[in-house]
Amino acid sequence: MNIALVGNPNVGKSVIFNALTGSYVTVSNYPGTTVDVSKGPGRFGGQKYTIIDTPGVNSLVPRSEDEKVTKEILSRPDTAIMVQVADSKNLKRSLLLTLELIELGRPLVLALNMSDEAKERGIAIDVKKLSDRLGINIVETIAVTGDGITKLKEAIARTKAPSPAVEYLKTEREGARPDSISLARAREKVAAALLKDILTFSKPLKKDIAEAIGRITTRPLTGVPILMGIMVLMYFFVGKFAAGTMVDFFENAVFGKFINPFFVSVADNYISMKLLRDFLIGDYGVLTMALTYAFAIIFPIVTAFFIFFGFLEDSGYLPRLSVLSDAVFKTIGLNGRAILPMILGLGCGTMATLTARILDTKKERILVSILLTLAIPCSAQLGIILGILGSISAKALVLWLVIMLSVLMGVGFVASKVVPGARSPFIQEIPPVRMPQIKNILVKTFARLKWYLREAVPLFVLGTILLFVLDAVGALNAIERLVSPVVVHLLGLPEKATEAFIIGFLRRDYGAAGLYALSRSGLLDGIQTLVSVVVVTLFVPCVAQFFVTIKERGVKTACLIGGFVFVFAFLFGGALNFALRYCIDTLKIPLI
Amino acid sequence: MDARHKIEEALSVVWDEREKNNDSAADVRQKIKDKIGEEMVESLIADGYIASGADRIQLTAKGEAVARDVTRRQRLAERLLIDVLELNRNEMDSSACALEHILSKEVEESICTLLGHPKECPHGLPIPAGSCCAKARDYLESVVVPLSKLSAGEAAQIVYVLTREHPQLHKLMSFGVTPGAKISVHQVFPAFVIQVEETQLALESEIAKEIFVKRIKN
Numbered sequence: 086m087n088i089a090l091v092g093n094p095n096v097g098k099s100v101i102f103n104a105l106t107g108s109y110v111t112v113s114n115y116p117g118t119t120v121d122v123s124k125g126p127g128r129f130g131g132q133k134y135t136i137i138d139t140p141g142v143n144s145l146v147p148r149s150e151d152e153k154v155t156k157e158i159l160s161r162p163d164t165a166i167m168v169q170v171a172d173s174k175n176l177k178r179s180l181l182l183t184l185e186l187i188e189l190g191r192p193l194v195l196a197l198n199m200s201d202e203a204k205e206r207g208i209a210i211d212v213k214k215l216s217d218r219l220g221i222n223i224v225e226t227i228a229v230t231g232d233g234i235t236k237l238k239e240a241i242a243r244t245k246a247p248s249p250a251v252e253y254l255k256t257e258r259e260g261a262r263p264d265s266i267s268l269a270r271a272r273e274k275v276a277a278a279l280l281k282d283i284l285t286f287s288k289p290l291k292k293d294i295a296e297a298i299g300r301i302t303t304r305p306l307t308g309v310p311i312l313m314g315i316m317v318l319m320y321f322f323v324g325k326f327a328a329g330t331m332v333d334f335f336e337n338a339v340f341g342k343f344i345n346p347f348f349v350s351v352a353d354n355y356i357s358m359k360l361l362r363d364f365l366i367g368d369y370g371v372l373t374m375a376l377t378y379a380f381a382i383i384f385p386i387v388t389a390f391f392i393f394f395g396f397l398e399d400s401g402y403l404p405r406l407s408v409l410s411d412a413v414f415k416t417i418g419l420n421g422r423a424i425l426p427m428i429l430g431l432g433c434g435t436m437a438t439l440t441a442r443i444l445d446t447k448k449e450r451i452l453v454s455i456l457l458t459l460a461i462p463c464s465a466q467l468g469i470i471l472g473i474l475g476s477i478s479a480k481a482l483v484l485w486l487v488i489m490l491s492v493l494m495g496v497g498f499v500a501s502k503v504v505p506g507a508r509s510p511f512i513q514e515i516p517p518v519r520m521p522q523i524k525n526i527l528v529k530t531f532a533r534l535k536w537y538l539r540e541a542v543p544l545f546v547l548g549t550i551l552l553f554v555l556d557a558v559g560a561l562n563a564i565e566r567l568v569s570p571v572v573v574h575l576l577g578l579p580e581k582a583t584e585a586f587i588i589g590f591l592r593r594d595y596g597a598a599g600l601y602a603l604s605r606s607g608l609l610d611g612i613q614t615l616v617s618v619v620v621v622t623l624f625v626p627c628v629a630q631f632f633v634t635i636k637e638r639g640v641k642t643a644c645l646i647g648g649f650v651f652v653f654a655f656l657f658g659g660a661l662n663f664a665l666r667y668c669i670d671t672l673k674i675p676l677i
Numbered sequence: 678m679d680a681r682h683k684i685e686e687a688l689s690v691v692w693d694e695r696e697k698n699n700d701s702a703a704d705v706r707q708k709i710k711d712k713i714g715e716e717m718v719e720s721l722i723a724d725g726y727i728a729s730g731a732d733r734i735q736l737t738a739k740g741e742a743v744a745r746d747v748t749r750r751q752r753l754a755e756r757l758l759i760d761v762l763e764l765n766r767n768e769m770d771s772s773a774c775a776l777e778h779i780l781s782k783e784v785e786e787s788i789c790t791l792l793g794h795p796k797e798c799p800h801g802l803p804i805p806a807g808s809c810c811a812k813a814r815d816y817l818e819s820v821v822v823p824l825s826k827l828s829a830g831e832a833a834q835i836v837y838v839l840t841r842e843h844p845q846l847h848k849l850m851s852f853g854v855t856p857g858a859k860i861s862v863h864q865v866f867p868a869f870v871i872q873v874e875e876t877q878l879a880l881e882s883e884i885a886k887e888i889f890v891k892r893i894k895n
Contacts, residue, residue, distance in 0.1 A: 412867040511881040
């Protein structure tokens with residue numbers, strides 16, 4: 086017996102799903118579609134059920150794949166109970182779906198979620214009246230805090246088929262097509278009638294302030310400076326505090342003074358086989374390299390980034406940023422919604438590649454993957470890069486920024502012409518501006534960190550093992566010897582820089598740090614530093630991001646992207662090298 | 678009904694059936710008989726409006742021109758009655774039927790401009806374009822305009838949405854952007870941001886061009 090969870094997108098369905106099922110959830114692809122459906126066990130009224138989380142839909146008209154799958158799941162004979170999760174502050178819209186569900190005649194429970202947000206906006210709902218009119222159980226919930234979940238479980242246990250006050254629910258038919266406008270209009274009228282004297286509005290002062298804040302973020306005149314401000318804040322919080330202070334602490338103090346020496350001494354004393362010792366604690370050792378990297382370096386950085394990102398998300402800023410940036414994205418074949426994976430890419434490119442799923446067409450997802458792989462440096466690198474460039478001059482930093490943006494737009498533009506497929510139009514709901522709730526942010530950050538530990542860390546370990554093997558068989562040196570002519574002659578860099586690039590594939594920061602060391606010991610001049618930093622930024626992503634790209638876009642596409650980026654980075658670096666040498670040495674223009 | 682009207686009615690039947698991909702002579706003959714009350718097929722063939730062969734009926738060039746014209750006028754009339762005069766379906770059907778025969782060319786073009794050169798009738802069937810649509814004359818200021826013509830701070834009521842032109846527009850409907858909904862415009866640059874009841878929605882201008890609204894006083 087199944088219980089189907091259904092509702093509009095972005096109403097908190099997944100959170101309710103988690104609350105009802107606990108941890109044993111399987112996500113599977115619905116046969117014949119690209120839609121993922123989550124299933125998990127639950128127990129209500131002493132009976133075992135399988136809870137199915139359907140994709141978010143706005144109606145049951147089977148137009149898109151999501152709607153078809155949902156309709157099918159709801160129509161199956163073994164779907165015993167339907168639980169609709171609704172957005173309390175947009176009740177009328179959710180009610181349109183409720184009316185369609187009631188027509189199916191199965192037992193239905195309505196969870197009015199995000200009831201705190203409705204109250205914040207001065208919306209009060211007479212739940213008892215609505216429940217009587219619709220003839221179904223209604224429970225107010227705040228899924229992220231768990232409020233009302235127990236009541237919801239009880240309601241599910243004792244739910245029956247709806248017994249609505251019939252005169253409210255006669256909708257015009259006239260042989261109209263299910264997706265016709267007249268039917269939608271009729272439902273609108275019924276919903277409006279149903280909500281009469283159930284909803285009361287009071288306009289809290291907070292709403293005006295919130296709206297004003299919302300407005301200044303979406304207009305270019307005020308929005309762009311605000312964005313700059315946010316980027317600077319992010320640099321200080323993620324770049325300086327996390328990547329600098331925290332990482333130093335973890336890498337040098339915790340891992341450097343305690344954890345690694347502990348492992349080393351244990352290995353020295355108890356493991357006699359040199360190969361195994363090297364495997365664990367050598368230069369490319371699983372413990373000394375992979376785990377140190379994953380926990381001492383990346384972990385604090387991504388945690389800080391996720392927290393910062395959570396603030397942006399929870400406050401409602403991100404959709405407004407997409408409004409601001411839509412025009413820019415249109416020129417490269419995307420739309421404003423692409424800003425989300427791009428910003429995430431500044432934190433962790435692996436996670437950003439996954440987030441590309443929110444884009445509607447395959448072409449857009451491929452374009453974003455290309456740009457993430459090529460031109461968006463993750464936070465592991467960013468701090469070091471900014472440090473290196475800053476130590477040369479402010480002009481070098483600006484020049485790097487200009488170069489990266491030009492590459493982003495240039496490659497994006499060309500790619501949008503080359504990659505086949507269509508763009509999707511920009512239609513984005515803008516949620517209300519709200520005070521970020523610390524609890525929400527922590528819950529989401531925690532979930533993302535759990536993902537990181539489960540998915541990314543094993544990939545780092547895998548990559549390290551790969552490097553270990555390559556080094557052990559001498560292949561690493563061979564690769565270096567192969568690549569260094571390009572590095573020396575095309576890029577004009579010293580031979581030692583090759584190692585930094587190759588290692589950069591596994592550890593993004595190592596690549597940048599290697600260059601930092603070179604530049605600090607005076608082995609790189611200003612031009613060389615800039616060229617090497619540009620190349621390392623453009624160069625292939627870390628192993629985790631590459632694997633995830635394979636998983637998301639398929640092996641062929643991922644390898645094409647990887648190959649293109651590899652070649653482009655070197656060619657562009659070479660061209661930059663010659664251009665800079667010409668302008669600075671020959672034409673004597675002080676660019677750096 | 679005078680002779681001219683009967684011919685127009687009969688030819689519009691042939692046009693309607695053709696839209697449904699039905700050119701069977703038997704069907705068309707029957708439908709014409711149902712609508713007008715007498716057999717018209719023979720006289721239409723004699724006058725050169727339709728051609729018949731192998732149980733199929735087709736419009737000739739002459740018949741095509743008349744049928745296209747009357748269909749256009751009928752569907753424009755329907756739009757006028759429903760959108761601007763806000764009659765209900767039954768009233769519309771009977772009035773449109775009579776209206777289509779008395780609209781002259783100039784009146785038809787004025788109505789088309791008033792309505793913003795609509796592409797579909799209330800039943801969702803296409804309205805054949807006229808010369809005014811091609812030139813998009815604005816001599817008579819349209820009452821019904823695309824959303825893209827509004828500026829920030831204006832309020833409007835949605836008249837219709839061109840769902841057939843764009844599958845994503847169906848997504849719009851579920852956000853509450855349906856005929857009859859009242860909206861207000863927050864900003865138009867760099868993207869349109871509108872308020873539909875409790876929902877704030879951002880749209881690009883290409884989409885705004887396909888949402889047709891009527892301005893209302895704030």
